[in-house]
Amino acid sequence: MxxxxxxxxxxxxxxxxxxxxxxxxxxxxxxxxxxxxPDYRGADGHWKRRAPITYQAFVQDPAMRARYWARSFVGWPVVAQARxxxxxxxxxxxxxxxxxxxxxxxxxxxxxxxxxxxxxxxxxGRIDQVICLECATRLPRASVQALLADAHPDWTTITASAAPDGDADLEHLDFSRFQPPPCPNCGGLLKPDVVFFGENxxxxxxxxxxxxxxxxxxxxxxxxxxxxxxxxxxxxxxxxxxxxxxxxxxxxxxxxxxxxxxxxxxxxxxxxxxxxxxxx
Missing domain, CATH: 3.40.50.1220 (TPP-binding domain)
Structure with a gap:
């Protein structure tokens, strides 16, 4: 049938x-x-999990930005290895x-x-690219992943459930010491070259x-x-x-x-x- x-x-x-x-x-x-x-919504159109980070939170809140990059660091291999x-x-x-x-x-x-x-x-946009919000330098996401791995070797062994768009469901972890990657050209904020919620x-x-x-x-x-x-x-x-x-x-x-x-x-x-x- x-x-x-x-x-x-x-x-x-x-x-x-x-x-x-x-x-x-x-x-x-x-x-x-x-x-x-994974996708964001169920068959009824409602969120399966908490709504993703907004552009405003990413730019304005260092703690939220650190949380985003930590989760992205752990979750990125799911997208990188997808076929x-x-x-x-x-x-x-x-x-x-x-x-x-x-x-x-x-x-x-x-x-x-x-x-x-x-x-x-x-x-x-494309999540395999990263852009500097200060000087507009573009980098491959893989190179940023390598920078993060060098800076946070203790995070390379963490595993978690996959979440949409290269995110990972990490709970009860301390993100305060996770340093988001700076732009290698000007030291500015790096952001995946994708349209975040709250962004046009x-x-x-x-x-x-x-x-x-x-x-x-x-x-x-x-x-x-x-x-x-x-x-x-x-x-x-x-x-x-x-x-x-x-x-x-x-x-x-x-x-x-x-x-x-x-x-x-x-x-x-x-x-x-x-x-x-x-x-x-």
Missing amino acids: TTRVALDTARELRTWLRSYRSVFVLTGAGVSTNSGI PNRAHAALATLEAQGKITALVTQNVDGLHARAGQQAVIDLH VPRARVAVAADALQQADAMLIVGSSLMVYSGYRFARLAHEAGLPLAILTRGVTRADDLASLKLHADCEATLAGAVDACMA
């Missing part, structure tokens, strides 16, 4: 995809959960076939690019994504609840432009009432099945 339902869902998505010349895709955490990267799954591969295949005009992702894990996707807009997506990035949406004749949302406005806005834009909207995810989304097709299913199995069927 489960296999039959999965096949039927994949066929339904395949039929929808074949109905349109060019599709604008927006992805969220549900695309990467099968790669071992694209069949959902990422399927979307890259659809792009190669000319079906996808652009892919906007709310994820910061870089897995779409690693799967071979060419036209990726990283709406919330760069306008130019939004404009590029909106322009790409105008070139499409349908929109597909994969693995996102759209509870964050930065992603939901594109569902609204598609609806206002009269574009058909399909949603593939487990659970509710903020745009369910806008969708012409809603598939409650596993992103990886459904996308892989749909693409395999299209190629058959």
Whole structure:
């Protein structure tokens, strides 16, 4: 029964995809959960854990900043070692076939690019890059990890449950002696080059994504609840432009009432099945 339902869902998505010349895709955490990267929200759209740190807390509160970097130091290997799954591969295949005009992702894990996707807009940035808030120097996250390991060798043996976006669930630890990494160029504050909660997506990035949406004749949302406005806005834009909207995810989304097709299913199995069927 489960296999039959999965096949039927994949066929339904395949039929929808074949109905349109060019599709604008927006992805969220549900695309990467099968790669071992946890998501923030449950099927009901509510937080699974405490909300992530805000930009304001990171910049203004040294204790919160130390806590963030300590957790990130322990959690980073989960993202670094993650590999694209069949959902990422399927979307890259659809792009190669000319079906996808652009892919906007709310994820910061870089897995779409690693799967071979060419036209990726990283709406919330990339966590494998770090930027100095003072001089704008950019560094690979791996080099910052090495700096932290040298400065805090006693933290290299700590293990913890993985949390979203390279975070780790560390409780009852003293973060007061954990020193966040300074910029090697100017000594300024280093921050992952991602959009934190309370921070705005760069306008130019939004404009590029909106322009790409105008070139499409349908929109597909994969693995996102759209509870964050930065992603939901594109569902609204598609609806206002009269574009058909399909949603593939487990659970509710903020745009369910806008969708012409809603598939409650596993992103990886459904996308892989749909693409395999299209190629058959």
